[in-house]
Amino acid sequence: MHLEKLNTNTNIVKVLKDLDVDAGGINILSAKSQMHLILVKDLHVGAANILKQDALSVGADLAVPRGTVLAKTPRVDCLLIATKSQMQKLSKKELAQPFGLKELAKKLSEIINVKKSKDVEIMGVINANDDSFFSGSRFSEVDAVTKIERMIEDGAKIIDIGGVSSAPNSQIVGVEEELKRVEGIYKLIYEHKLYEKVKFSADTYEPEVAKRAVESGFNIINDITGLQNDELCKIIASYDAQAVLMHMQGNPQTMQQNPKYESVLDDVYKFFKVRIQKAESFGVKDIILDVGIGFGKTLEHNISLIKNLEHFLTLEKPLLVGASRKSMINKIYPCEVDERLAGSLEIHMEAVRNGASVIRVHDVKEHAQALAVHTALNF
Missing domain, CATH: 3.20.20.20 (Dihydropteroate synthase-like)
Structure with a gap:
């Protein structure tokens, strides 16, 4: 047995195909491997507290300023840390939430579905x-x-x-x-x-x-x-x-x-x-x-x-x-x-x-x- 540490830029889909993972597994696992850092600016403090809990519930996290839980300021900037798979789950959750989180959910969906061109x-x-x-x-x-x-x-x-x-x-x-x-x-x-x-x-x-x-x-x-x-x-x-x-x-x-x-x-x-x-x-x-x-x-x-x-x-x-x-x-x-x-x-x-x-x-x-x-x- 030996281990190989893969680079973060590794084409994970190719690796999974080389391992002969089934098509459904490739979709699921590749989504779990893609980490996203999303800076959310000027968010309602109530929305930030809801988003924090929802992010944790799907395995992601939200970095918020000190005092957010006590609503010390009406609006805050936050950092969402999530895989593609977690963002998919989170975007569905936020569609039912108040304080502008429905709009955030739509933007998360846009980010998830973005595709880079391989033809340059x-x-x-x-x-x-x-x-x-x-x-x-x-x-x-x-x-x-x-x-x-x-x-x-x-x-x-x-x-x-x-x-x-x-x-x-x-x-x-x-x-x-x-x-x-x-x-x-x-x-x-x-x-x-x-x-x-x-x-x-x-x-x-x-x-x-x-x-x-x-x-x-x-x-x-x-x-x-x-x-x-x-x-x-x-x-x-x-x-x-x-x-x-x-x-x-x-x-x-x-x-x-x-x-x-x-x-x-x-x-x-x-x-x-x-x-x-x-x-x-x-x-x-x-x-x-x-x-x-x-x-x-x-x-x-x-x-x-x-x-x-x-x-x-x-x-x-x-x-x-x-x-x-x-x-x-x-x-x-x-x-x-x-x-x-x-x-x-x-x-x-x-x-x-x-x-x-x-x-x-x-x-x-x-x-x-x-x-x-x-x-x-x-x-």
């Missing part, structure tokens, strides 16, 4: 402007097709092309200048029918540029303003294109001037709910959510978003993360932009582990390799 797409970045923060992403029309074909060969499933820098304090550019920068490559993509090989994304928030892109075979409009412009919503809907809806606090010229949130997770979540509703009201059907790493966030905000991506999966939209070579890496380990590949790989693999379906990167081949190894280790 790499989005390669190409910039048609001279002031993009990473020079390696820039191109000229002479080598544009070669650069795109190399990215496809290296493993990119999407190519994201932008003509305006959105880095902090970047220069404001008008729509005419943006069109001037990108229309040449749009024409090359169309003439070479590159859109038949891979999906193309236009990194723009200008309706006129977006229209030119979809007419050139682009499938996706990547909007850093989160579909703020009604006309852009109309164009995306009319061409049945996919939209990347990103969160940004402020604009590129102001976003890093002391960004603040009540709760970065809740604030970004609420923003997404409002903008999804708006987009769908215009007929936009296919939406990807981008939490906007580095767009009006401190290092702590960025780390929190990466570590808690699952929080946004209940919105039932694919998640995109783009942290490639960004300054958050420099804040953790001081280095220049061209020295941030290793940090980019680690952030993006953590994002995939936590639910990202698309990673937006400058270094396609290296990310394709890392993703292949990550998948082999985790699925």
